[in-house]
Amino acid sequence: MRPSRRLHLPLQPIPSTSSTSAPTHFYRNRQLELYASKRSKPLSLRQLIFFGRSMNEERLIQSANYVRTELPVRLAHRIRDLQTLPFVVVRQEQVAKVYELYWTAFERVRSYPPIHDLHDNERFCEFLQQILDEHAAVIPMLSLGFSLSSQHLAPELLDTVLRRMLVSRISRRVVAQHHVALSRSLAQPRPAGWRRDQQDHVGIISTALDAGECIRHCVELLHQRRGPEGQERIGPEVKIDGDTETKFAYIREHLEYPIFELLKNSFRFTRLAHPQQPSEPSSLPPIQVTLVNAPTDVHIRISDQGGGLQSADVVTPSDLYSFSHLRNKARLASDRLAALKKASMSSRGMMATVQEQLRSEEGEEEAQAVEAASRTHLGIGLPMSKIYAEYFRGGLHLVSLDGYGVDAYLRLPKLGTMLEDIEV
């Protein structure tokens, strides 16, 4: 007797019944459709700054109510996106979790009562912060969930939907965090330890962000990073030329994250391409960073000599941005999947920031998980960098001089007039 092979393959258990898979969920969708039919109102950096500059109680309440009404609309659009995906994709454990998180957040923000005074606002800020924290692990969840769904979705569709999800996520967090930051600065105009440079802040926006200083800061952090076994390492020298005095209004994190990720890659591949003993004096070729302050954009070019892109997993540099394993086979590496899974389970999550990658000193187990994850090459750095750059309609472009090195071109609009790139 031949055992039937099929019998030995247990079907994936259906995730435990939750509010979003309950039969009534289908009929509650009417509410969502109401919100999804409204257009979201994209903002520009300039609007965020002007509104935040002359802050008073009345405007703050206005801002709070804007956030309260805008967030459900933006969330509804993304929930609708998920609802149009094949059933099997959203049933995937990680995506299902995100769907549920989004639905819950939508319901909660939607039913939040209007804000009338500063006391209401304080509670609203706590509420927002709580949701922000709950959603910390959405990036690894989506990344893992969608990568695992590669066989069910054409690569272009997968990347389009995921990109929209992630851009929208950035936009909602910017709106929420900006409001929280504005509320804080109104509550305590000059807190203890007030520094002069904080004058250049409106909410979460730096009005005179020093690009050169940002790059030097990232370089310093990278030089401090130790090897996988905690050993000291020699890093390549980073030379900065061009318009090194460039200052522009931007969100620091949105500039720092791409620079950090790009430099991290450059450091890694420069070391790999030029192996040497720690005792020897550094013979690593320098990384050249060129800053250009053009009329409408700030350009940052990072040129390394790390051997260029010669991987069997991807065909062109643009495949590196793809979340589909059909375009980037490296997405199926088991250590990568495991690390993503770990990051998506962690309560701290992974918010794609520079800060979260530096916490190993604290010795917390959770923090170490995130820090370790950032070493496993999750494949989130480049796509997220591109998405950050594109959020205010800038861009990120990689060109490989095969056998020699990679040039990364980061372009960020500096006038602040560009509207958020959120598709409705």
Place this chain on the structure above:
Amino acid sequence: MAARIRALESLPYIVGVNPFISRLYTIYRESLDALLREKEVTTLEENDEFVRRLQGLVESHANDIPIMAKGFQECKRYMTPSAVSAFLDGAIRSRIGTRLIGEQHVAISRSLSHPTPGQVGVVQTDLKPREMIQHCAAFVAELCESTLGVVPQLVVDGMVDATFSYIPVHLEYILTELLKNAYRATAEHHLRLPTPTPPSITLTLSRTPSFLSFRIRDGGGGIAPAHLAHVFSYAFTTAGVEDGGPYAMQHVGGQAALDAGAPPPPSPSTSPSLSPAPALAESVFTEISATSLRSSMGTIAGLGYGLPLARLYASYFGGGLELVSLYGHGTDVFVKLRSLEGGADVLL
């Protein structure tokens, strides 16, 4: 060839009656006729005769591209830019292939009597990019000096001693066009700024098992975002000439090349030591925008065709060309060429 004639025949009637396009049509018909009349070649003597006639044919087509450019420029009212681009891409690509077959045969026949080491027909198996760079740079530097009075330095780094297997004239064309752009942009940008010396141009070479790549990086101010979309389109699809900057200036040059009457067709040199005759170019054209490269490929430069053509050549054997501009600073151009020793087949 018959395919190209069919393509010409399928153009709109009004475009076909344009004197330039119809001249081109006649040349193609005559060449096809001539080739069809050829009997099968059975002996070496017959081959010698055939080679001589073939060479004549190759020469008679030296000015096809300027003729075509002029023709389509006059016809731009009747065809969309994308239709023109598609036609020209096809025409030029097939032209590269057709000439390659013809020249390859001429070269093979010649090498039977005069064998040259390191060469298989028109392909040179030990091509040294560094030598070619020096050769092209010297030519471009002289033009630059004579018209703008300043010459930026050229620094070559990376794997400077790399060699690969390629068709020298293709590499020469690509290098000359790109260096010309880089030199001119750098010199002009420098003249606008009070810097003591123009920033140097860096050419970085790299070799992988199947490709030779290089990057030309200049500090010539880059390309305005508004023009960036046009740098790979054929000249007549770009914006007006007056505000065009360094790239649109080629437009004027192309005009000059045609107005100067059909320049004497250069002898098809099949030897690797090509002489782009800078002296001749200077006598015919007075400004750098009118510089014209002579090679066995005929007069093709100075038409605003430099970049699109360079990209066609680079991608012909499965390579590529990419341009990135940092507006206000400079331009990086990346070229990737497949080394031809392996089985690098391309559909002609």
